Amino acid sequence: MENFVVSARKYRPATFRSVVGQQHVTTTLQNAIVSQHLAQAFLFCGPRGVGKTTCARILAKTINCEFVEEHVRKGRPVSELLRTQPDIVPDALQQAADPDNTPFELEACGKCSSCRAFQENASFNVHELDAASNNSVEDIRSLVEQVRYAPQQGRFKVYIIDEVHMLSNAAFNAFLKTLEEPPSYAIFILATTERHKIIPTILSRCQIFDFNRIRVDDIRGHLRYVATQEHIQAEDDALHLLAQKADGGLRDALSMFDQMVTFSGHDLRYKDVVQNLHILDYEYYFRLVDALLAENLSGTLLLLEEVMQNGFDLHNFVVGAAEHLRGLLVCKDPVTVQLLEVSDNIRSRYVQQAQAAPLAFLLSALNLVSQCDREFKQAKNQRLHVELMLMKLAYLNGAVQFARDLGAGPAANGTAQASSGNDEAKKKSSVTPPATPAPSLAPVSNRIETAAPHAKAPENTPPAPVPPPAGPPAVALTVVSGPADPEPIVPIESGVEELHDTPSIEDEAATQVPATPQLRDSVPHVEIGTPSVAGHEPGQVPVTAAPLPPPRPGMPTGKPLGLGTKLPGLGSLSAMKAQLEQQAAAGKTTTEAEPAGPVTGLPAVNDEVLQRVWAELIEERKAISMSQYSLLNRPVQANAQHVIVLRVDNPVQEDQFNEFRADFLGELRRRTGYPRINVQVEVVERVDTGRKLYTSSDKLEYLMEKYPMLTAMKQKLGLDADF
Template sequence: MENFVVSARKYRPDSFDHVVGQEHITTTLKNAIDNNHLAQALLFCGPRGVGKTTCARILAKMVNDFDDNQSNSLNIYELDAASNNSVDDIRNLVDQVRYAPQYGKYKIYIIDEVHMLSNAAFNAFLKTLEEPPSYAIFILATTEKHKIIPTILSRCQIFDFNRIQVKDIANHLQKIASQEGIEAEEEALHLIAQKADGALRDALSIFDLIVTFSSGKKVTYQDTIKNLHILDYDYYFKMTDYLLEENIAQALLTYDEILKNGFDGHNFLVGLSEHFRNLLVCKDSATVQLLLVSENVQKRYLDQANQASVSFLLSALNIANQSDLQYKSSKNQRLLIELTLMKMAHIKAAVNLTKQPLATEELKKKSELKSDTETTEEKSTSPDNQVAQESKSDIPVTHQDSAPKNFSLRSTTKITDLKQILDKPKQEDEQEVESEVEKEPKQEDQPFTFEELKDSWEAFVNIKKQEGKDSEVAVLNQEIELDESDLITIKFINDVQVNFFEGLRTDLTQFLRQKLKNNNINIESKVIQGESKQMLYTPKEKFNYLAEKYPDLKTLKDKLGLDTDF
């Protein structure tokens, strides 16, 4: 039986041209070698599996003009800092640097996971890294640049590796599948690329797993979602269709099927939010490129995006986000998700309900116009019509002026369309009209005294005390004045207090108007000009202040030998 070689090793790039998704790094390194501008200390940073160590090995071969058969030359040293992170390990490396290469131009030292070195090891490495021999090149690789001490960073030329794009990973997997004679579906490769999260090595490992799982050297979408235990796109498309149709029953049954298949409710909620995000991205042609799926799936997203409004998607995302935050603390997590789906199914009805007031206003205008027309026709048939016509030339009269003040109220509250919208019985409408007509006239503003004002003011302050808002209580406890026009003036010692008070002005004014039954009350703030009170902070300042008021206190301190600096 032949020894199996995993794809991550079998298809490891042997030149910069074969490195995937890091063109900004490979181009810079090739130019540096061609122009003889290569630094002697390089730091490769980035996520796992994006090609840091691979680029380091390719660079080591290129600077020495080695071919593939000489890639394991003694001129290239690799050190795993995860397991060799002590001071002695670094000292052994430094001792090797002293000797010039026996073959080739340079000795290359590749230190992987360099952030694992101890502080003592870093310090032992500083001098050599700052002034290496002309034949030595150090290549450091790490996934956590923030853990490397600044003195090391300042001595290195830093290269930041990017996460590899989903499209680039999928294309690379397609090339490998063609070379291996494996039939692979495009959706499956895109799904593997998404699951790899920007790491090509992880994508190749998943690819090998799916090939082993499948029969007949095929990589299908169904085999991929089964093996990786991923919720199918179809569930999210179906669920969204049910929510748009306001079909709560099918939405709940679909969620039950998802749970029976062994999927976690939280993962479903996160996936549904991602689905809504993709639909929202499809609403604008400029953002469609942010959709990281295959072309076939992208068409399905575009079709469903045309059926869902932006208001629905934004509301659904907001509801899903709230449920996501509440999921871990919920005692009945299934019920939480089901309530979330019910809310989403009623989004369209809620949006339509918010539009009803606009329709109601239009109906009112039409009804008023119709009522005014009928009133005009009745007047034209009355005996007094001739007198009205004679005076028409002298006094212009419009349709609105000819109707009584309360006429529009009666006509608009009993229109048939409004009754259908609000679903009210006819008797309730008539009772509401009568209650509107029988309302008492507005009461006049009641006079009040300064003492009554202080009592009401104190009542508002007590409310703030009960709410635990001590800062607002401190601002309100200031001197106030009242003039004859019911204008209240509150005095402050600086502008900071005034700005803080502006946030309380509206609530306080409304409270006082209701409490004192006077809508003419207004409040203005005023900064008192003059010296502000001296604030005492240290014990010495406090003692000197008291000693000025009570001279005997200083004498007592001297007799007792006390010290104010405590």
């Protein structure tokens, strides 16, 4: 019975041209031979099964070839060799019409005595050493002794040391001198898969060649060549799956190929490869994504059960799902489809499914699967961990669409509305300039106040134009009804009384606008019947307005300062009066803005209502956080300015209150009915009591000072304190 030779040995490359996927190495070595610039030591690094030892053997064979010796080193033309030594000329040059001018790649002839001896493993010029089993100093000494003898035939003696990283440090040090200054006929070729384990002094004496992982297409092409030579019918998808499973190693791919041929005979099919190698097929992941896009949670969980029943590892399933989602993501753009290393049939299915999957779904799903992959090993119940991920993915598409609808809702209505528990979002939306011309202001119940002197325009005086707006136009604001008792209007210094959609939640002392010079303008004002800030009665001669100063960097942007900022589009007194009358007829009410400074004349806060609402709010906070409950569970009382002073123990509690201040204060104002009520946090200073911790020695000294008899007793009895 004929001995079987595995494909990795039977089809091992014998020339530089037949080496798969390492052209950058083979070309450099060929040029070094032609230019006669061979180094005395080479180091071949790279993963397993990529051709390190193969290239070392081809190099050793080529540099001792008689054709290379005669043609390259001695410079004899090919035509002369054809006449004198035709047996050493390669077949490609023998068939050429003009062999001297025919370009060719330098290869060993394979016909001379040196090449034949190498092919029959009988060459005395090539020595291979396995450093994994010969890693001691004595083995290196024996090698150095052999180097002393010149070759009897040929020019070079080549020493191939495989797995050189297994040498001990002492063996490396014993090898240094010979490696640095070997004889002219000695060449060392070191091969390793772990370059980082080699000491730097060895690396500095070698020319280093890094071998790459072989591409999937190159491995598939070589498997196709082997299958053709062996008369095996193989599906392209099956060969591609073998190439992917090899992970860049040609030897692993050939080993699996032999195994599959033994299993399925001369007809290699894709299903046989999937079944025999126990590989999670693409079909599982295509079914998974189809179920997720259809929000079929039951089908997704049943698919996971099928995967587990077939004996696949859950972690491999998660990693494969991430790879599949990544493949769909690169297939969204025709330019990046080439990044997907699959066969043409599978690639077309990827493209088809990628068109049905939204980009937002793929990105979010990839994020969830990656998170599951990171946390998989820390999970106690790993199956439940994967099932939770699948549950999130099953409803991810609907969640993404819901988020889009939620974000597009306020924009479609043209208003900036938010939930009742998100006062901060309301405040931000109220100052965002719209893309279209600003609508009219919300209805004003009482009047508008300015910082300039109010003057009633004479009947024969034409209305002066309103200055252009000093800032972005304000949007329409939601009107909030005030408390039961109307509050008196107090002049403010911000130009126009501010209109808020919700009462301000900021600290009045912190948000107070610095005093600015009084502005004088000639715009007719609404008669309000009370003196203005400057003290002029209505009916006095109007004065010319000064230009508005630009806002300072530190000034709050939520409170406009100029009339033009709050009243865009109102160009005359008649337009203003018409708008106010129309709003008053509709019966709308508004809440006046909070003043920037101290407010007087406010109605007294009902302490019973305040205490009841405060108790309700802290009970609700107790269910959320006990720290918030303990922070708010303090006696409170509102002063005449509607300010509640909340005394806390330290600045940490102050920062903690500021985190939920917006929600809490908005709910407090809504339930009490006092929109001007505010909470001011005050840190109580601790009083130093002077108390300290006493040691046992301090206590003994105190007792001896208080009771002198203890001192006498200690001296008489010769006692000593033992602390």
